[in-house]
Amino acid sequence: MVVFDKVLLRYGAGPDILHEASFTLAPGSFHFLVGPSGAGKSSLLRVMYLALRPASGLVSLFGRDVGQLARRDIAEMRRRIGVVFQDFRLLDHLSALDNVALPLRIAGLREAEVQQNARELLAWVGLGDQLEARPATLSGGQQQRIAIARAVIARPRLLLADEPTGNVDDRIGLRLMRLFEELNKLGTTVVIATHNDSLVAGFRHPQLRIADNHLRLVADPFAVTGG
Amino acid sequence: MLRSDLPLDRDAARVFLPAIIGFMVFLAALALAGSMGLDNLLARWRSQIETAFTVELPRLDGESAGAATARRSTVMSAIAAVPGVESAVELSDQEKARLLAPWLGGDVQALDLPLPDLIGVATKPGTAIDISALAAKLAALSPGASIDDHGRWRGAIAGVSRTVRRAVLGLLLLIGVAAALTVVFVSRAGLAAHRRVIEILHLIGAHDGYIAGQFQRHAFTRGLLGGALGAIAGTLVFEAGRRLLPELAAAGFELDPLQWAGLALLPLAAALLAMVTARYTVLTALAKVM
Numbered sequence: 001m002v003v004f005d006k007v008l009l010r011y012g013a014g015p016d017i018l019h020e021a022s023f024t025l026a027p028g029s030f031h032f033l034v035g036p037s038g039a040g041k042s043s044l045l046r047v048m049y050l051a052l053r054p055a056s057g058l059v060s061l062f063g064r065d066v067g068q069l070a071r072r073d074i075a076e077m078r079r080r081i082g083v084v085f086q087d088f089r090l091l092d093h094l095s096a097l098d099n100v101a102l103p104l105r106i107a108g109l110r111e112a113e114v115q116q117n118a119r120e121l122l123a124w125v126g127l128g129d130q131l132e133a134r135p136a137t138l139s140g141g142q143q144q145r146i147a148i149a150r151a152v153i154a155r156p157r158l159l160l161a162d163e164p165t166g167n168v169d170d171r172i173g174l175r176l177m178r179l180f181e182e183l184n185k186l187g188t189t190v191v192i193a194t195h196n197d198s199l200v201a202g203f204r205h206p207q208l209r210i211a212d213n214h215l216r217l218v219a220d221p222f223a224v225t226g227g
Numbered sequence: 228m229l230r231s232d233l234p235l236d237r238d239a240a241r242v243f244l245p246a247i248i249g250f251m252v253f254l255a256a257l258a259l260a261g262s263m264g265l266d267n268l269l270a271r272w273r274s275q276i277e278t279a280f281t282v283e284l285p286r287l288d289g290e291s292a293g294a295a296t297a298r299r300s301t302v303m304s305a306i307a308a309v310p311g312v313e314s315a316v317e318l319s320d321q322e323k324a325r326l327l328a329p330w331l332g333g334d335v336q337a338l339d340l341p342l343p344d345l346i347g348v349a350t351k352p353g354t355a356i357d358i359s360a361l362a363a364k365l366a367a368l369s370p371g372a373s374i375d376d377h378g379r380w381r382g383a384i385a386g387v388s389r390t391v392r393r394a395v396l397g398l399l400l401l402i403g404v405a406a407a408l409t410v411v412f413v414s415r416a417g418l419a420a421h422r423r424v425i426e427i428l429h430l431i432g433a434h435d436g437y438i439a440g441q442f443q444r445h446a447f448t449r450g451l452l453g454g455a456l457g458a459i460a461g462t463l464v465f466e467a468g469r470r471l472l473p474e475l476a477a478a479g480f481e482l483d484p485l486q487w488a489g490l491a492l493l494p495l496a497a498a499l500l501a502m503v504t505a506r507y508t509v510l511t512a513l514a515k516v517m
Binding site for chain 2: 076080081094
């Protein structure tokens with residue numbers, strides 16, 4: 001599903017963000033991406049959602065070398081990836097409903113189907129009474145839930161979430177994690193970047209750990225510390 | 228109202244684009260209506276000239292009045308016998324005086340000039356008469372007889388008609404280029420203003436055609452709106468001009484139903500031009516970003 005082979009990340013002529021990262025994420029797997037702030041978690045996710053090209057190395061998604069993709073193929077591949085951005089990136093001029101509906105409209109679904117799915121999902125994340133609200137009128141936590149609903153509505157095969165529970169209380173955070181796990185059970189590969197230790201501790205998932213510009217895959221983090 | 232993910236209807240272009248396109252279509256409608264009206268007027272003149280010629284019979288020195296009458300009668304019979312001739316009428320002295328009045332003043336008859344005899348001949352539309360053969364035949368019957376088939380005027384009218392058509396075509400081309408450049412400018416401004424939204428749409432999986440589609444729909448609807456207003460304004464000004472110059476209208480400066488239909492298509496043509504230009508501009512610009 002996701003293969004990184006000796007990937008080097010760097011912005012322009014700046015210092016290296018990540019040295020020769022190599023790992024493979026199997027289809028249907030669930031990983032936390034952990035590390036201190038500024039370690040490069042968001043940059044790594046940007047490579048995965050095709051917004052950043054690595055300085056060197058090979059990145060393969062869905063069995064295809066992303067460096068060889070034609071422009072049109074990049075759009076097709078992005079439709080199979082759901083992204084929860086750390087800064088939400090909602091469209092301020094659209095309602096909550098229209099924001100969530102975007103991926104389905106881009107995919108060309110019938111409007112009736114789009115409306116039904118978007119309404120159901122917004123109700124599920126607790127925003128059934130805010131369908132027509134503009135993002136600017138909502139709290140950070142509500143905006144985050146809209147961003148998550150938008151990321152998952154098209155049932156992506158790969159879900160990338162950057163601090164998806166950073167602005168919600170524990171109860172909502174837990175509910176959102178359950179949503180990610182449900183999707184994972186349906187076959188979606190999930191990668192969640194977080195520095196929330198309690199969130200990571202609550203779920204026994206393998207981890208991609210970034211520290212000192214190096215990344216390593218820890219398959220069973222609790223076996224290491226478990227004793 | 229068309230749904231759009233891009234807030235293009237909130238841009239300044241919302242008013243600017245239809246205003247510019249409207250003005251362009253206004254100019255195009257006026258130029259086109261004016262040239263078509265003029266073309267119709269010239270065509271009417273041409274057809275009047277083409278179905279008529281004048282036979283000129285010089286007076287012969289020493290010829291008696293009776294012999295002159297007999298000669299004119301022979302000539303009239305010869306003309307009437309030509310296939311395609313509808314009528315032949317000898318101009319009276321008063322009519323000749325009226326024709327010469329612009330050059331010789333009002334009282335031509337008082338000058339006692341030896342005016343030639345003139346025969347106005349009308350032909351049936353669509354018939355071709357061998358003018359030079361007829362002229363030779365008439366000259367044999369009446370020495371010095373000649374025919375004026377208004378060839379000089381026909382050439383001049385055709386020349387004016389051709390020149391006007393070329394000028395209007397050039398003008399329409401310039402208007403089209405100016406309108407297209409406006410759409411390019413507006414589309415680029417829109418791309419810059421909505422860069423963040425476009426980036427998000429791209430990241431969600433929108434391909435360039437999806438984004439270009441929103442720009443082209445906007446350009447089409449705004450172009451159609453502006454174009455319709457421009458065409459209506461152009462038509463009103465054209466009609467007002469015809470009313471202010473009734474003699475021009477009476478002479479044939481008017482449009483037929485097909486030409487009115489052509490004018491009515493101008494807004495659609497402008498909207499299509501705006502749409503295609505917007506699509507091309509956006510696709511070209513997006514291809515340059517990741």
